[in-house]
Amino acid sequence: MEIIKKPKVEKVRMLERFTAAEPAPGTLYLTATHLIFVDPRNKKETWISHMHVGSVEKLPLTPGGSPLLVRCKNFRSATFVFQREPDCHDIFTSLQQLSQPVELEDLYCFHFTPRSTELRQPDGWDTYDLSDEFRRMGVPNDVWALTDMNAAYEVCDTYPSLLCVPAAASTAVLLGCSRFRSKGRLPVLSYLHSNQASICRCSQPLSGFKARCLEDEQMLELLRGTNPSEKLMYVVDTRPKINAMANRASGKGYENENFYQNIKFYFFGIENIHVMRNSLNKLVETCESKTSAMSTFLSGLESSGWLRHVRSTLEAAQFVAASVEQGVTVLVHCSDGWDRTSQTCALAELLLDPYYRTIHGFQALIEKCWLAHGHKFTDRCGFIQQDPKEISPIFTQFIDAVWQLSQLQPQAFQFNERYLLTLHDHVFSCQFGTFIGNCHKDRQDLRLSERTYSLWGLTAQHLSEYTNALFDPTRFPGALKVGLPPQVVRFWRGMYSRFEFGVHPRECLLEVANYLSDHNQSMRDHIRLLEKRIGQLESRLNNADPESGESADGAATADKLADRRHINDQVNANLQLPPLSVDQLTRELDSVAVDWVSPRGVRECSCTTSFDHFSKKFHCWRCGDIFCQRCLDRWQRLPGHLQGSPAPVCRPCYRLLTNSQSVDSQTA
Template structure:
């Protein structure tokens, strides 16, 4: 993830559009097919054999068999070639059930427990209200008979019941209980992918909040419902595990198509039931089996290419990863892998760096030849396996070797800070506890290895000296008898005593050598095993600073965990002496780390703290001097002059908006203060706080991004005064204002609309000083073209995508017009009230909506303000035509200033319609255009004379903003409507 700080919003929009265009439009252009890995990572895939994993579980056996009927993906193209089914089934039965199940995903074995109970998975039946399939009913009875311990089984539908009932209207639904005997049905309500996508978006908005209050943060987190969804997934998995382990009954799991919620529940229940899946290797097998082999749509859910439908994207796999993390927090010693492993797994499912997660099923990956053309993610894990191990993992603990059946409640779940705030260093601990423990385990292991090495050397030396004694006596006898050369003996004695001092003559050389070396090794060993607690980092080796000599020893003598020691390796005395003087450890400090676990450098937070403290002291001294110092008015005026000069220099840069207002207001206020100083020269002596208050006020006028800065003063006083008294009739509109049909234009587009901007309602540059705030809550569209068109007319435009930012900006009173581009839900409780206050106090509002559910913001505002609601999902995609009296005629729009220079207007791809209630004052609402289905699609509100309210316009098809900007009349209509709204804005 990268962060860019771009000062100008237009440049930011350009960069965003460029990055979107860089997204590949086909699988062949994905990064994994171009990636060149480091030399240590080979392009070799460790083959995953589904048969091996099932064999580990005990299949095939007398109850389950391998079925190769899907070897060519004839039965189901999203299943693996080999599937496991009951031995009593036939191919006709399997094909019949496949045709009765959505996407052909018939019931197959996915997990076999040690007690004989099994978990099978499939998709929803195509039952509708009355359809049935005898082959499918027979297949479920065969699955029931595979378990000798129970006469009944469960069917777990992971959808809310209301969703399953609604699917019956589309010919799908759920099993009819009257047709399936000895089967218990249970619904585990997990929401669909669209709800989950919206929930994640809200959660990310919570993570982006800047300095929220506690209430704001908790309310936003609660409104996202993310943790509630995680709990729903865990509850379903725990129920399945309890049925399998305690009730010993078979379970069949399905959702709609069997590749999202089904994968979540089956994999999590297997994780709870089998300790093997809590190891790194076992978890890899679980991902390969439940998610990859059985066809989770990774490319669609992660949006790998531009051809992926945005509505198909959903954080299904992320929810599974977070559910595993939540379990690891409950059972910290039960999982071999750590948090970093889960985050890496999630990241690389999106990064497309490795080929494992490319495509929507195994067939797609075979067609793309990913194993031959890409690198494997699991090779990367194995090459760095120590980085992903949990230091608290205890294989012998009861939690690591038994079935886990946790009790999940509201207090159990946590917000995953390391996932959603991983780049916010201020929120994360400076040193991760897991990383610290990992290093401590490594250090302890190295010490143990070195202690074993020294113990081995003691045994070798004892054996060597025993042999030397025997050899010496033997040599003496041989020498006396055979006359060996004395020079050979001298050489050998010199070699054996090279590192030893001279010894007393009372003991033999061998005895003295053995005693000295044994004592020395024992002393060294005791020192290592019982280090003094007062050693510093450097003394204890933590600093990592050691000589090249010791470094060479370290590389030679560090022993791996499972390393075997060659007992035939007899050391020389030189080697023993070197070993005694060295510790084979490469210490790393965990008290002052430079990098975090993910290799990112830590920021200099402590240095920042010192700087902040220093500037706070200086600021405090300066403020005290402003209040109590002598001749402070001279210093204050001098500082005021410097600030004024700086602001004037900023005003020269035409790209900085509103600087003309800043320096103009500043100089006016500065002159007024100076004049007041001149008349009341004795004021500083009597009121010490005057200079301080003046200084603060002058600085306040030029600080950017303040809620109440000088723009408030400028637009509410001086700007209005100039407009009212010096420009009584400003030329805002072009000469053709109000004329829809232009007959004398030089050029026309393909829709018979004139091309020149002189036929727009507003003149170019006439609306300088008017500010538009865009609340783009439907975040998928690019607003570059509309913003550029508005800026040509002189508008200053700011685009925000979060309700909190929109509310804060709107309350600043900087803006005359507010655009609201609706989304599917409203997160902030104060959004509507703030927008109503803005409109009631003279602000103009431009509402954009689309088909349901993307109407929430506009609909809620209209209902509270006018009693109007928005409804409908009309597939328009047609062009409206002008008719002078065509306000209520299907496919027509009537005469109005907004339609200046527009003969034909695109209605939008998908649109909604306003529905009036008994509370609606129809006299205040004007229908300007009617869609091709005969319902209003553009309405306006023009307040009566004397009203304090602003104007309002509603467009029911906002797709014209994003994907149809060049359609009939769209650009001119949007600009005209904004000019019409601004002309009466107060």
């Protein structure tokens, strides 16, 4: 590419905070998609996607060379020191252009080709369907109807083509209400609870100081009427009231209580996108501070206000969820209804419905509340060159809030921290087309489902990595109730200091729990097979007739053996195993590792790839050794498992198994 002026620079040093060792010189490579630093002494590779690069800054010259600071959207901060200033300048100018494409068509997702043939282009695009999600909630029904009046996106171009509205609402009411709402975002159903209370969403009304709209008033009355068991409906404006009042000067604002009957209004102080952007910038500055004083970090954390903002979104969502659970329908809006509204609705539904706390359900929640209803991912995440004032960490804040809930009640969530971090990383990586565009219409116009890969296709292939070993769906079958005192909202070190390798524990407790869960699963399956084989051996040993005689002992022994054979026959009736032989028993016993290597002391894979805090270590279920993801890329049935489900194995074990197993062995 012409943009890449220097694809390789040698004798570059990468500086790391909290590491006392002198950085070793390595080689820096600049490709069409990544910046790669290879440290031969520590056998380590650092890959930085161009789309993850948030800013590039040339620092003042030092006696050691010319430093280049690269800040990333996934909170990696890397400083590279070049021996020659021209090399530093060439990398600087190239990175500036590569990290800020001009057109959406230049994004990585339109050129990405996976290394593995197992990930197919259509995978994941059919995972979610809005009409299926409505049917899961029992819609359409007597009071709610699905309408395709927005099929051509003429009513609202930032809403999906399929809308759920009150069945009694006429077309005239819907159109009139849409014209009275900012960006045409009329009230529509987001979630229907089992008690018929619902969460609806919209944008602010164009009320100004005195304007009113009869169709809008009728629409809100129809929304209230969808829940006949409750006379009141709540309208939750997620903005600070002073901000909503200021919007009246521009002809917008909030609902006039004198014009809307049987409705109670609440304001929540969730700040706007500019405050959130500044807050996160201050948090990042605090995390990158060169001083290690505790007071400096705590004062920086407090002055950023980030935890306070995360808590405010959780409090709004908690109020909405509690209201719906009590049987009250809630209408949520902010200014345009695609930032704070998406946060509040999604978090409230996460609290209310255990389905959304599963991996598949969480994907459906993101698709519905964020993608389908028009959160502006392209603008808020800064995928291409644009007005920097449009960039804001709204989705980052949502992911943080979900993590806070998962820490309060770990058993309620099927997914783990790694899953949330993977989602956050790939929102900004632009490697997949899932989050490209500002609305559903944009994604259709770009034909993303035909031209790009889906993130959901990738996550479906690695569910074991993202599953929380502590998940127990029986503990929280309904709404999730959590307390939100200030003490429980924590700084998420795994997100904002993930790449500061000197500040993390050697092993994450949840990762250890996952290792133990996998080992336990393997052992249980192996034990079931051994119990089966023991039963077969007992039957074979007892097949000989009991000694002839009329004694009571002889008769009792015969009855006992007959009962044992009968029980054994029942257990084995539906199981087909290879014939019992010494060779087969040896093969089964050798195919399952009883002892697994402890992950604590393992620093690198056999391929010399180093492990860090974020690198997941994978066990081979046959030999019990630890490998990196690239080396443990085979799945094979183990003869020593009863169920016969494919298990992860290393390449040497895979070759042994495929050469020695019988013809009926299967690979994943």
